[in-house]
Amino acid sequence: MTYFRVEDLAIHFGGIKAVDGVNFEVEKGEVFSIIGPNGAGKTTIFNLISRIYEPTEGKLVFEDQDITNVPPHQIAKRGIARTFQNIELFEHATVLQNLLLGQHAHRKSNLASELLFLPGVRQQELRFREKIEEVIDFLDLAHYRDSMIMNLPYGVRKVVELARALCTEPKLLLLDEPSSGLNVEETEDMGFWIDDIKKDLGITVLMVEHDMGLVSEVSDKVLALNYGRVLATGTPEEVQRDPEVVKAYLGG
């Protein structure tokens, strides 16, 4: 069975068919990229997978379980984490607090024990921090641990958001344009990290990306989308050579 499967997925906003019958399958341990022009429906697919949008039609299957009706706040618990195209960090909190929220899905304490900060809550906080330190080391964020997000430059925020997603200990990671707004050097780092996430952490990555250099470098498979429909699926080279795809990009 495939690891993650999207079947006939569709969502209509009024007359706009933002996603219109999309099918694809992601294998465990691969990096799967979705490309396509602006407004193609890429972010909408992510919002459907995160269950923020209700699909008009279709099915989402993850690890052989139908997650089409799982409430959005339980998606993290299922092992799916994401980043956002326009960075959705908690601005008025520190990097550490942002990352700690990544562990929220693993919370076992209840309100009463937290009000008294019982030993169990303290143990849990220490456990959370151990996990987070691993991610901080992995992404080299030690320097920013106690900085407020609103004081950080854009490039660092991008990394913090990736870190927060990793702190949920995901099995499937959704990255919405990880390189947008980054300079050449930062994009290169991002490429290495995505590679490490796949190889060292064994996390399956589903990513939306415009930078074809990065896509070719890290992806095992690519899907091209336009007007909510799949144009082509295959290896990066295959998709880039596909006449439909070339037409979509050149014809605007």
Added chain:
Amino acid sequence: MRFIFKTEYQQDVKLFPHGGAVFWYSLLIAAMFAAPLVLDEFYIGEITYVLIFTIIGVGLMILTGYTGLVSLGHAAFLGIGAYAEAYLLGQGLPFLITVPISGFIAAAFGVALGVPALRMTGIYLAIATLAFAIIVAEVFARWESVTGGYGGMQVPDITLFGIDIYEDWQFYYICLIVTLIVMFGALNLLRSPTGRALVAIRDSEIAAQSMGVNLAKYKTLSFALSAGITGIAGALFAHKTVFLSPDSFSIVFSIQLLVMVVVGGLGSLHGAVYGAIFIGALPQIISIAKDYLPHAIGEQPSLEAGVFGLILVLFVLFEPLGIYGRWMKIKLFFQLFPLYKKATFKRQKSYMKSERVR
């Protein structure tokens, strides 16, 4: 300048960031306990008010400062707590039980308001909470068998462990202890997953949800906690005012409470305290200033409301972080002196939203 070297995770989890803070807060608490020995009865009464407002401030701060949900109806929760306290004491229940029950009753109303308000934010939520406050005030006025209507309601005296509480300093100690308990609980909550979930909701609902925060649950919880704490403050408030009447819990009062947390500094418990001191001191300052103002202004009946409104507008425009934010800046200024640079607290908005070419 103090550098805090972190050598173990335990340090992040602690209640206070460093030993110095423990010392100063201990000193403050000791001074608070010693206050009745040195201060005049009048001042003890005033500080008691500040303590009650601090509790309200913590309650409102949880909802507005930490969860980002505006409430223009907190005087209603205060009133519910106050009337519940007076009624339950009148039924012969002991003080140690009536106060928590009053809090729970207010919390239940918090849930009743919070659940329908789940999908609302900003101005719509403000209007909904305002409407709630108007309805509750109306009920206080009309439900004469319980509240005594406009005739008012006498609040029975407190008996604690067989001792009648009638001196101001005795009641001061009760308020001080309740304040400390509420503060302790709030501090604990804020360094726990629940507190972080609330802050997450405030800053980005969509991200909070994707990290596993159940929005409906935590927003309702925030309403319940906020209303419950305010209800407890209401129970104390009832004893402080001795006599309850519906216009003690007016819309204007709700607005003053919101001004209190905004001026104190949203998103910090320090802000709740500063705001309470501000609210406690402002009427005195206004009444002193009245004598120096021209007659036409000084005798305006709505002078106080006007001043509150003006201060709110000024703070929102020029010091969104409130008194606490200003204090942090002053502190940093002295720590870094003479190297303070003006841009430290300027928001960095300069990053570009680059669109790619390909």
